[in-house]
Amino acid sequence: MAIDSVSPLVAGVDEPQDFIASLLLTSDDRSAKGIAASVHRLITAGIMRPGDRLPTVREISAQLGVSPATVSEAWQSLTLVGALITRGRAGTFVALSTPGTGPNRYMGLGGPQTAVGLDLSQGTPDPALLPSLLSAVERVTRGQTEWSSSYFDEPVLGTLDDELRRTWPFAPERITVVDGALDALSRIIDHVVSFGDRIVVESPGFPPLFDLLERAGAQMLAVSMDEQGIVPDELARALEFEPAAVFIQPRAQNPTGTSMTTLRSSELAQILSTSACWIIEDDHSGDIAQADDVSIGRYIPERCIHIRSYSKSHGPDLRIAAIGGPSEVIEAVIASNIAVIAQ
Numbered sequence: 001m002a003i004d005s006v007s008p009l010v011a012g013v014d015e016p017q018d019f020i021a022s023l024l025l026t027s028d029d030r031s032a033k034g035i036a037a038s039v040h041r042l043i044t045a046g047i048m049r050p051g052d053r054l055p056t057v058r059e060i061s062a063q064l065g066v067s068p069a070t071v072s073e074a075w076q077s078l079t080l081v082g083a084l085i086t087r088g089r090a091g092t093f094v095a096l097s098t099p100g101t102g103p104n105r106y107m108g109l110g111g112p113q114t115a116v117g118l119d120l121s122q123g124t125p126d127p128a129l130l131p132s133l134l135s136a137v138e139r140v141t142r143g144q145t146e147w148s149s150s151y152f153d154e155p156v157l158g159t160l161d162d163e164l165r166r167t168w169p170f171a172p173e174r175i176t177v178v179d180g181a182l183d184a185l186s187r188i189i190d191h192v193v194s195f196g197d198r199i200v201v202e203s204p205g206f207p208p209l210f211d212l213l214e215r216a217g218a219q220m221l222a223v224s225m226d227e228q229g230i231v232p233d234e235l236a237r238a239l240e241f242e243p244a245a246v247f248i249q250p251r252a253q254n255p256t257g258t259s260m261t262t263l264r265s266s267e268l269a270q271i272l273s274t275s276a277c278w279i280i281e282d283d284h285s286g287d288i289a290q291a292d293d294v295s296i297g298r299y300i301p302e303r304c305i306h307i308r309s310y311s312k313s314h315g316p317d318l319r320i321a322a323i324g325g326p327s328e329v330i331e332a333v334i335a336s337n338i339a340v341i342a343q
């Protein structure tokens with residue numbers, strides 16, 4: 001239900017019963033995750049305001065007909081993402097500033113140029129090394145290439161689909177093209193991450209991914225890297241928390257530069273075969289990477305979503321990336337693109 005349609009009924013959530021009324025209106029999901037997601041929606045919609053005191057766990061559990069443990073679990077995940085704070089006996093409050101609404105880590109990247117004028121922190125390729133796109137643009141403008149005439153056509157031209165499949169590290173069910181790897185990550189997160197989900201990320205990793213996951217209300221589980229990729233034992237331990245997804249950079253990992261070896265990819269695949277989580281591979285360096293195009297999708301294609309960016313090889317202003325993997329996720333990404341166009 002759209003939050004706009006309930007807000008006039010509950011403007012100013014001053015009384016516990018108002019709070020519960022608005023909670024009842026936003027969702028029927030009475031699991032800890034569902035309650036946490038509803039409260040988060042109330043906060044982001046401004047219905048619950050910074051500093052508002054929440055009713056006691058007992059009051060809410062009685063009203064919603066759930067156990068106090070369920071409400072406590074919901075409060076715990078909201079506290080972990082910084083949406084709530086507990087002040088001992090004084091109670092639980094909406095945090096004064098809700099983190100995760102902006103790309104804070106992304107904006108913190110970069111900084112002043114170094115003495116040699118080289119800033120590697122943003123991963124921007126040297127424009128002098130980029131290929132000329134002139135002949136490609138000429139072919140398009142002269143009508144010498146396939147052309148798409150409608151937003152509702154297949155998102156990938158036939159010849160491009162063939163070429164992507166020929167070079168993809170595994171046989172994907174479906175392929176589409178979006179506006180760069182970051183756009184791909186954002187659209188995939190929209191589909192595979194729900195509020196309160198645990199998500200495995202590499203540590204150190206790509207700060208903008210952490211911003212996106214935080215905004216989605218995910219709890220991140222950090223796993224370390226060694227010179228071959230993610231440390232298998234750490235992944236195995238993280239999977240005990242039943243994460244919804246694992247995000248990996250298979251090549252030229254940002255910021256360590258590590259590329260996953262074939263041996264490591266098979267070890268990780270074996271560990272992941274015992275779980276049900278999605279595996280999202282961000283091959284952000286794509287065609288300029290020198291390491292092999294190793295993918296866990298060779299072993300678990302039904303749960304692996306592989307992103308290949310062309311920003312580094314063809315220019316960041318083109319912002320093109322292909323995504324290949326299970327139809328369920330790729331179809332959702334295609335649908336979200338159409339929804340954006342139709343707005």
Ligand SMILES: Cc1ncc(COP(=O)(O)O)c(C=O)c1O
Nearest residue numbers: 123180181182206254284309311
């Ligand atoms: C790990 C990682 N993912 C994604 C991106 C963004 O890629 P794109 O320009 O295709 O959006 C970058 C950019 O450097 C990156 O380092």
